[in-house]
Amino acid sequence: MGGTFDPIHIGHLACAEQVRDLFELDAVVFMPAGDPWMKRGRSITAAEDRFAMVKAAVQDNPFFDASRLEIDRAGETYTVDTLRALRAHYPDNVELYFISGADAMHRILEWRDATELARLARLVAVSRPGYEIDDARRRYMLTHAAIRHVSVIEATALAVSSTDLREKVRSGRSIRYLVPRVVSDYVENHGLYRGGA
């Protein structure tokens, strides 16, 4: 599962766990983006902090892991580069899935080499409150050559967003239970998000 994870929250974790369960995946690797080019223009927390929070958040699930692949790669982060690297690394019988929320998948046709990306992995788009994939969009996604292998999953949804969490911290409000305890501790101990959303 790819994301900016600024910070990782229970929406990410619950969505990944439900996809893992549904597709009987052997593992879910959380991959913080090094330089998420579609989020250019906003200030993004240092990759090392985002990675540390992801690593701490996934440690109690034996099926979950965190990867540095994208934060260690220079330049803008393109999912197709990640999937090429993973495909080269794993034997052919290992099937790759790319999990994302419905909001991210809405824009997938704008992603770098979307057609190749869809050939390299099964794409899983998870429902997210406020970003429902309506029937017209779903038909469009399913019929478009580049992404017809996308699975649209209705997961038990949590209306949590990193933007809202950053804003809460900035204005001195609690984020307890919206992120794992290790993440709220990290945010507090490192003074993250206090200066701006």
Ligand SMILES: Nc1ncnc2c1ncn2[C@@H]1O[C@H](COP(=O)(O)OP(=O)(O)OP(=O)(O)O)[C@@H](O)[C@H]1O
């Ligand atoms: N509550 C949620 N339910 C389902 N999917 C989610 C949820 N929050 C995030 N996602 C998905 O997880 C991936 C990574 O999300 P990201 O790290 O950008 O978090 P975010 O909460 O959307 O952040 P921001 O508010 O800063 O844009 C994206 O594919 C996004 O669609």
Ligand SMILES: O=C(O)c1ccc[n+]([C@@H]2O[C@H](COP(=O)([O-])O)[C@@H](O)[C@H]2O)c1
């Ligand atoms: O490859 C691309 O061009 C591309 C464009 C936008 C987003 N993505 C990936 O989609 C995932 C979710 O992104 P975001 O910005 O919603 O956190 C994350 O893994 C990004 O690297 C990938």
